Amino acid sequence: MTPVMQLLCGVLVLGEMMSAGRWVGFGLVWIALVVLTADSLAQARRTRRARRATPLETSAAAPT
Numbered sequence: 001m002t003p004v005m006q007l008l009c010g011v012l013v014l015g016e017m018m019s020a021g022r023w024v025g026f027g028l029v030w031i032a033l034v035v036l037t038a039d040s041l042a043q044a045r046r047t048r049r050a051r052r053a054t055p056l057e058t059s060a061a062a063p064t
Contacts, residue, residue: 007026010016018026 007018011018
């Protein structure tokens with residue numbers, strides 16, 4: 001969150017200029033973070049469901 005706050009402070013408070021290329025780069029980084037987070041959450045959900053669906057394995061017989 002700190003980089004966003006620094007960006008907003010620089011642009012809104014200090015009046016620094018941001019070129020279109022920098023805005024595009026900023027947007028791409030945030031899009032990548034959203035995609036990574038969504039994928040991580042989906043994988044965790046799939047893993048949780050798979051663990052619930054698979055019965056616990058027990059030893060059939062003790063070794064002799």
